[in-house]
Amino acid sequence: MALGTATAPYELRFDAGRICLDLLATTHPGERLDALEPLRAWITGSGLVPPGTPLAHADTGWLVAFRELRGHVAQLVRERNAGRNGVRSNTRPRSYDFALAGVNDLARAAAPPAPRAVPGADGFLVRELAGPPECAALLAAVARDAVELLTDPVARAAVRECEGDNCPIVYLDTSRGRRRRWCSSEICGNRERVARHRRRAALARA
DSSP, X not given: OOTTOOOOSOOOOOOSSSHHHHHHGGGSSSOSOSSHHHHHHHHHHTTXXXXXXXXXXXXXXXXXXXXXXXXXHHHHHHHHHHHHTTOOGGGOOHHHHHHHHHHHHHHTSOOOOOEEEEEOTTSXXXXXXXXXXXXXXXXXXXXXXXXXXXXXXXXXXXXXXXXSXXXXXXXXXXXXXXXXXXXXXXIXXXXXXXXXXXHHHHHHHO
């Protein structure tokens, strides 16, 4: 599908535990950032901007940039898992260095406009940005989140890949005892329970 062509319905998830990992989840089970509408929804849903922030100025260049950053983060996160399994840094592919340089370059960009508190329709204060956010600033926020994740030993050790069949989603395991197995108990966890029940039923009939 061409970039910028609207797709509906689309599903976005924000349960990976980090903004940069939520971005990785937009590739499963298919490409979610295939149009500007879902990209704008992802930017708002991820908390990068307050709800209601105008993003009409986003164009197809934003789609390309966010996908590129997503690829860089995926490379670094996957390599982190390989490194944990004994792959030494001097055996890493050149693509890793390219991804690392890309994330670091994006992280140096300017921060988004400062937030401010303004009265809402109900009289309570709500948060809004002092100006329209630019693509580079939003990319920087995600890139910095990736830098913080990958350089924090505690957080880095809690990164997991879903054990569900054919599910590549990566998440931050903050459960007690670090025993979380699935990206979502309601999605992959439920599928595993259903599959287990069917296996038991098949054995009982045998």
